[in-house]
Amino acid sequence: MxxxxxxxxxxxxxxxxxxxxxxxxxxxxxxxxxxxxxxxxxxxxxxxxxxxxxxxxxxxxxxxxxxxxxxxxxxxxxxxxxxxxxxxxxxxxxxxxxxxxxxxxxxxxxxxxxxxxxxxxxxxxxxxxxxxxxxxxxxxxxxxxxxxxxxxxxxxxxxxxxxxxxxxxxxxxxxxxxxxxxxxxxxxxxxxxxxxxxxxxxxxxxxxxxxxxxxxxxxxxxxKKEKIITMNTWSSELSKLSANAFLAQRISSINAISAICEATGADVTEVAHAVGTDTRIGSKFLQAGIGFGGSCFVKDVLNLTYLCESLNLPEVAAYWQQIIDMNEYQKRRFADQIVKCMFNTVSNKKIAILGFSFKKNTGDTRESPAIYVCKYLLEEGAKLQIYDPKVNHDQIMWELMKPEISENPERVKELVEICDSPYHAIEGTHALAVCTEWDEFKELDYKTIYNKMLKPPFIFDGRLILDHKMLQEIGFHVETIGKRLSRPPVCRPYANSVQ
Ligand SMILES: NC(=O)c1ccc[n+]([C@@H]2O[C@H](COP(=O)([O-])OP(=O)(O)OC[C@H]3O[C@@H](n4cnc5c(N)ncnc54)[C@H](O)[C@@H]3O)[C@@H](O)[C@H]2O)c1
The missing domain is CATH 3.40.50.720 (NAD(P)-binding Rossmann-like Domain)
Structure with missing residues (x-):
C-alpha cells in the first residue's frame, strides 16, 4: 500500500x-x-x-x-x-x-x-x-x-x-x-x-x-471467474445501454410483426416460434404483447437516442427512436382494438383491467403499458375496475392521476375502482382486458366470470396467456394480439386488408 x-x-x-x-x-x-x-x-x-x-x-x-x-x-x-x-x-x-x-x-x-x-x-x-x-x-x-x-x-x-x-x-x-x-x-x-x-x-x-x-x-x-468480464469504463457504460436497447428492439420487432399477422391471418405465436428456433436468433424476448414497460427500457433507449443526437449521429438516433415509437403504437393499438370491438364506444361501459404492474412477479408500475391502456380508455369515458395481485391501490391511483396521464384527476376518481380480487374486478363488466401476464389469470374460473359479466362478454388478452379456445367455448368474444381468432365477423379491426 x-x-x-x-x-x-x-x-x-x-x-x-x-x-x-x-x-x-x-x-x-x-x-x-x-x-x-x-x-x-x-x-x-x-x-x-x-x-x-x-x-x-x-x-x-x-x-x-x-x-x-x-x-x-x-x-x-x-x-x-x-x-x-x-x-x-x-x-x-x-x-x-x-x-x-x-x-x-x-x-x-x-x-x-x-x-x-x-x-x-x-x-x-x-x-x-x-x-x-x-x-x-x-x-x-x-x-x-x-x-x-x-x-x-x-x-x-x-x-x-x-x-x-x-x-x-x-x-x-x-x-x-x-x-x-x-x-x-x-x-x-x-x-x-x-x-x-x-x-x-x-x-x-x-x-x-x-x-x-x-x-x-x-x-x-x-x-465463476470466466463470467466476470472486465473492460474499459466507456465500453462498460455503453454495453448496458446497448443490452437494454437490443432487448427492447426484440419486443418492438415482434410487436411490429404482430400487426402484420392481424392484417394477414398469420399467427404471431407461430411466427415467433419459427423465428426463435433459429439458433442465431434464439427464442427469448419474442413474446408479442401490449409493449414493454418498466423503469429501464423506455428510459435507456431514450437516453441512447439522445446520446446519438449529442454525438451528431441523427440516423443512429432515428433508428433507436423507432423502437420507442413502435412501443407507443402497440399500446394505442390495443386500446383502439377494445373500443372498436365494443361497437365503437366504451363510454360508461365497465371494463375490468387485470394486471397493472409492467410485468408479472413485480409490483413495479413504472412505465407500465397498463397505465397507457387505462389512460386511452378513460379518455373514451370507460369505467375501469382494476385488479393487480401486487400493486397497492394508492399506487394505481397515483399513476393514473399524474398530469401527463390525466388532465382531470377528479374524473379519474369517478371512473376508476381498484379491486381486491379478479372476481370483484369483473363484476358487472362488459369486457375484461389482461394487461399483465400474471400466472394467476390463467387459472381463473372463467365460467363463473362469464356468468358475472354483461352479455356479450369480451375478453382482450393483451399478453397472449389465456386459453382462447376454451374461452370461446364458454361463450366469450375473445380478441388478442397478433392473431385472428375464429368468430362471427362482428369486429375484425385489423382484418380488412388481406382476407
Ligand atoms: N429496476 C431495475 O430493474 C434496474 C435494473 C438494472 C439497472 N437499473 C438502474 O439502476 C438504477 C437504480 O434503479 P432502481 O430501479 O433501483 O431505482 P429506485 O428508484 O427504485 O431506487 C433509487 C433509490 O435511490 C434513492 N436516492 C436517490 N438519491 C439518493 C441519494 N443522494 N442518497 C441516497 N439515496 C438516494 C432514492 O430515494 C431511491 O430509493 C437506475 O439507474 C436504473 O436505471 C435498474
Missing part, C-alpha cells in the same frame, strides 16, 4: 493512504431501490465477512427495509433479507456515516428521464448521481472504490471522477468503476445468484486494475 505524507492544518504531520484498500471489507450502497436492495442482499448473503450498509434518503423506504413488509416484491427476496439483516446487512438513513466507514461504495440511485431543460423527455437526469458523488467527496477521509451501478449515459463516470477530483481532501484518490446491473425485475434474485455475466469497467492503470480486482473478488464469492 502506498503512503504519502500530507501536511494538515496547524502544521501537524499526518499519514494518509493514497491508494484504495485491496480487499473489500465494508460496502455502502447509496440508493435502496429495486437494484440497491436486492443486489446488496445477495452480496451480504454470499459474503458473510463483508458488512453491507444500504442507505437511502427516504426514511420511509429504509423503515420498510427494516420491517416485515419490504418496499419491493421479488420472489425469494424476503428469505434472503431475513437471513442477513442484522448479521452483515443493514439499512440506514445515515448515508454520510455509511460512506465514511465503507471502502467500497455502490451508487444505485435512480437516473430517470429528464423532465425539464436541455434533453427534456430523453436525456438521463444525473442529478442524484452528482449529489451522491459530491457527498462521497465531502465526507470521505480515505480513498475508496466508487462503483457506478446505476444505468448512465456513456462518459458519466468521467463526471463522477471530475467531481471527486475537484472536491476530495488532500491525499485521497478514489477509483471509479462502472459495474452496470443486469437483473430483471421479477427474477432479480435468480439473476443475481446466477448472472449471465458481471461487467466491470475501470481505468486502464495499475490503480484502476487494483480496484477492478477488488470488486471482482466480491463477485468471485459466487460467480
Amino acid at each position: 502506498k503512503v504519502v505524507l500530507v501536511f494538515q492544518p496547524k502544521n501537524t504531520l499526518h499519514l494518509e493512504t493514497m491508494s484504495i484498500e485491496k480487499k473489500v471489507r465494508k460496502i455502502c450502497c447509496i440508493g435502496a431501490g429495486y437494484v440497491g436492495g436486492p443486489t446488496c442482499s445477495i452480496i451480504a448473503y454470499k459474503c458473510p465477512e463483508i458488512q453491507v450498509m444500504v442507505t437511502d434518503v427516504s426514511q420511509e423506504r429504509i423503515n420498510q427495509w427494516n420491517s416485515d413488509k419490504l418496499p419491493i416484491y421479488e420472489p425469494d427476496l424476503d428469505d434472503i433479507v431475513k437471513e442477513c439483516r442484522g448479521r452483515n446487512l443493514f439499512f440506514s438513513i445515515d448515508v454520510e456515516q455509511a460512506i465514511k466507514e465503507a471502502n467500497l461504495i455502490l451508487i444505485s440511485v435512480n437516473t430517470p428521464t429528464k423532465t425539464y431543460g436541455m434533453g427534456k423527455g430523453r436525456a438521463a437526469d444525473l442529478k442524484y448521481i452528482e449529489l451522491a458523488a459530491r457527498t462521497i467527496a465531502r465526507v470521505s477521509d480515505q480513498s475508496k472504490i466508487v462503483v457506478e451501478k446505476s444505468t448512465v449515459p456513456v462518459k458519466a463516470a468521467e463526471s463522477i471522477i471530475n467531481i471527486l477530483k475537484a472536491n476530495v481532501k488532500p491525499g485521497i484518490r478514489h477509483q471509479v468503476l462502472s459495474n452496470p446491473e443486469f437483473l430483471s425485475e421479477g427474477t432479480a434474485i435468480r439473476d443475481l445468484l446466477n448472472p449471465d455475466r458481471v461487467l466491470i469497467g475501470g481505468e486502464q492503470s495499475p490503480d484502476g486494475q487494483e480496484a477492478i480486482a477488488a470488486l471482482s473478488d466480491v463477485y468471485g464469492h459466487w460467480v
Whole structure:
C-alpha cells in the first residue's frame, strides 16, 4: 500500500493512504431501490465477512427495509433479507456515516428521464448521481472504490471522477468503476445468484486494475471467474445501454410483426416460434404483447437516442427512436382494438383491467403499458375496475392521476375502482382486458366470470396467456394480439386488408 505524507492544518504531520484498500471489507450502497436492495442482499448473503450498509434518503423506504413488509416484491427476496439483516446487512438513513466507514461504495440511485431543460423527455437526469458523488467527496477521509451501478449515459463516470477530483481532501484518490446491473425485475434474485455475466469497467492503470480486482473478488464469492468480464469504463457504460436497447428492439420487432399477422391471418405465436428456433436468433424476448414497460427500457433507449443526437449521429438516433415509437403504437393499438370491438364506444361501459404492474412477479408500475391502456380508455369515458395481485391501490391511483396521464384527476376518481380480487374486478363488466401476464389469470374460473359479466362478454388478452379456445367455448368474444381468432365477423379491426 502506498503512503504519502500530507501536511494538515496547524502544521501537524499526518499519514494518509493514497491508494484504495485491496480487499473489500465494508460496502455502502447509496440508493435502496429495486437494484440497491436486492443486489446488496445477495452480496451480504454470499459474503458473510463483508458488512453491507444500504442507505437511502427516504426514511420511509429504509423503515420498510427494516420491517416485515419490504418496499419491493421479488420472489425469494424476503428469505434472503431475513437471513442477513442484522448479521452483515443493514439499512440506514445515515448515508454520510455509511460512506465514511465503507471502502467500497455502490451508487444505485435512480437516473430517470429528464423532465425539464436541455434533453427534456430523453436525456438521463444525473442529478442524484452528482449529489451522491459530491457527498462521497465531502465526507470521505480515505480513498475508496466508487462503483457506478446505476444505468448512465456513456462518459458519466468521467463526471463522477471530475467531481471527486475537484472536491476530495488532500491525499485521497478514489477509483471509479462502472459495474452496470443486469437483473430483471421479477427474477432479480435468480439473476443475481446466477448472472449471465458481471461487467466491470475501470481505468486502464495499475490503480484502476487494483480496484477492478477488488470488486471482482466480491463477485468471485459466487460467480465463476470466466463470467466476470472486465473492460474499459466507456465500453462498460455503453454495453448496458446497448443490452437494454437490443432487448427492447426484440419486443418492438415482434410487436411490429404482430400487426402484420392481424392484417394477414398469420399467427404471431407461430411466427415467433419459427423465428426463435433459429439458433442465431434464439427464442427469448419474442413474446408479442401490449409493449414493454418498466423503469429501464423506455428510459435507456431514450437516453441512447439522445446520446446519438449529442454525438451528431441523427440516423443512429432515428433508428433507436423507432423502437420507442413502435412501443407507443402497440399500446394505442390495443386500446383502439377494445373500443372498436365494443361497437365503437366504451363510454360508461365497465371494463375490468387485470394486471397493472409492467410485468408479472413485480409490483413495479413504472412505465407500465397498463397505465397507457387505462389512460386511452378513460379518455373514451370507460369505467375501469382494476385488479393487480401486487400493486397497492394508492399506487394505481397515483399513476393514473399524474398530469401527463390525466388532465382531470377528479374524473379519474369517478371512473376508476381498484379491486381486491379478479372476481370483484369483473363484476358487472362488459369486457375484461389482461394487461399483465400474471400466472394467476390463467387459472381463473372463467365460467363463473362469464356468468358475472354483461352479455356479450369480451375478453382482450393483451399478453397472449389465456386459453382462447376454451374461452370461446364458454361463450366469450375473445380478441388478442397478433392473431385472428375464429368468430362471427362482428369486429375484425385489423382484418380488412388481406382476407
Ligand atoms: N429496476 C431495475 O430493474 C434496474 C435494473 C438494472 C439497472 N437499473 C438502474 O439502476 C438504477 C437504480 O434503479 P432502481 O430501479 O433501483 O431505482 P429506485 O428508484 O427504485 O431506487 C433509487 C433509490 O435511490 C434513492 N436516492 C436517490 N438519491 C439518493 C441519494 N443522494 N442518497 C441516497 N439515496 C438516494 C432514492 O430515494 C431511491 O430509493 C437506475 O439507474 C436504473 O436505471 C435498474
